[in-house]
Amino acid sequence: MAVDGPMVFLNGGAARRVMRARDPREKHRAATSLELLFDLCFVVAVSQASQSLHEAVTSGHYMAGTLAYAIVFFSVWWAWMNFTWFASAYDPDDTPYRLAVFVQITGSLILAAGVRRAFDGTDLTVITWGYVVMRTALAALWLRAARADPDRRRTTLRFALGVAACQIGWVALLFLPDGMRLPGIAVLVVAEIAVPVWAQSAGMTPWHPRHIAERYELFTLIVLGESVASATGAVRTAFDEHRGTGQLGAVAAGGLLMVFAMWWLYFARPAHTLLATTHRAAGRRFLWAYGHYLIFASAAAVGAGLAVNADRVSHRAEVPAVAAGALVAVPAAVFLVTVWALHLRPHHRRPAESVPFLLAAALILLTVFSPAPALATGAVLAALAVVVTVQGGRAGAD
Structure with a gap:
């Protein structure tokens, strides 16, 4: 293990100038x-x-x-x-x-x-x-x-x-x-x-499954936090200007439900256990790593969508209802399908366990035509989180 601890600080890094590969089985890697x-x-x-x-x-x-x-x-x-x-x-x-x-x-x-x-x-x-x-x-x-x-x-x-x-x-x-x-x-x-x-293709570099899982989890939290920040800024501005306060409540409530449910679904299963089983499968590892582009980008885009909806209901911007709804629903559906495909489906023991995710994604896309797309999307995601939790409890009991 290429960690010398305090010596780096005592000698300003001079004690170690060799960049040795880290041990992928290193304990307590964080x-x-x-x-x-x-x-x-x-x-x-x-x-x-x-x-x-x-x-x-x-x-x-x-x-x-x-x-x-x-x-x-x-x-x-x-x-x-x-x-x-x-x-x-x-x-x-x-x-x-x-x-x-x-x-x-x-x-x-x-x-x-x-x-x-x-x-x-x-x-x-x-x-x-x-x-x-x-x-x-x-x-x-x-x-x-x-x-x-x-x-x-x-x-x-x-x-x-x-x-x-x-x-x-x-x-x-x-x-x-x-x-x-x-x-x-x-x-x-x-x-x-x-x-x-x-x-x-010339040889794999070593990597630590638990460390990689934690790094991706932390970035997921960052983009979810950005969604909260974007929506909060837009809602606060509209409230300060006393515009559309009733409908803004629906946008704010839907945004909270969405972020809470997205967090719940992403962290429903530990990623490091999945990565540990695919440690030697380069194709699946690349798919998992590259596929997170859709998870991160869609999660951050949800914040933009919530801000657009806040601007629309407060009449600060003239955006068609379908366009505003799509900017919430489409990223949420992309996030859901990608999390299911990369994170959750490999853990499923029966094909029927995947049905709620696909059904929820279809329902989310239909919320584009809802008078309150953010709230409707949040409700669908929250309901799915409940289903996933119940399924997880049953699997644990089995």
Whole structure:
């Protein structure tokens, strides 16, 4: 186990300059305070993405806003996820490592500063350079791991090469004509996703199931918290202006039910037990890791949807009822289906256990046509949480 404890602090990191691979069977492995700081700073970028989606929809830019949100959130999630898996494999917690993480945090804040310009579609410069700063620092960490871990040198060098090549592509994208940027983004997204698959075809890096599960759980809490914050801000503004207070109560109540139920469903089963059983199944591991993009993005989008509904019922924005309802119902349904597919279905012993999830997702989509879509969606999710709890109790009794 590559942890020397107090020696790092006594010698300023000089006692250990080798980035050895962590033991995937290490006991009591938990998220570090540096990882928690990393997550906390990424909240800024998540918040900017959610707020920008809210503003795009209230301005009538439904499709363009959704597309911009998907791209921006990808950059946030991808940088977070890649560092998370790297830290599960290599985390010496010495001075060079900490400084490299600080550089990545700085990049996330630069990226957050450029989110609004990216949503306008006129200036991708700031968000691109923020992303490049984050990813270049990670490439440097992969080079350090290559030097210290000869058994996995091919894998780590592939990671460093792939990440660096993609960053060159993102910078080059800034010089393309506007009409070529969207296809260029699509190509680079595919290239980014392919890097871990290509790199680990040369050999797997070690990772700790309980540590990875905890890191994903913590980020889920962050995006759920962002949903609460977005909705609270919109509802507070409307109350301050004394607009639509009766209908706002339904939006607020629905938002609380949604967040409570989403938390309940995600944490209904421990993820680390599932990951432990798929430790040697690379395909299922990639599916679980990559699929969380939909969980995180949809959870944060729910906050934007609640804010849009608050603006609509308080007459602060002219948004069609169906559009406002869809911005709540669609992300909630995506969250539900993805959590079921990745997190819960593998634990089911009978196909019938999946029926309530699919039925609930269909009902949630129908709430688009409800006069109070947020409250109706929250009620459906809360009812599903009750069903899941009862099923879990019966399974435990069996």
